[in-house]
Amino acid sequence: KISLDVKVKILFFTVINSTGREGNSTAKVKGIGISNAKKRLDLIYPDRHELVIKESASRYSVFLRIEL
Secondary structure (H helix, E strand, O other): EEEEEOOOOEEEEEEEEEOOOOOOOOOOOOOOOHHHHHHHHHOOOOOOOOEEEEEEEOEEEEEEEEEE
């Protein structure tokens, strides 16, 4: 599920997806994409964004708010 909305100069972006690891919760692979995205947000939107990432055994969700 992907949602994108702009209200009163604030962008809201949400992504919810299954992890695909229901039967294998020990298989974790971490890349540098999330840390790079956080660094870019800090550089481009300092003190004007919020990024929340949550992960459970079956679901991964990302919430991003940016003040434009």
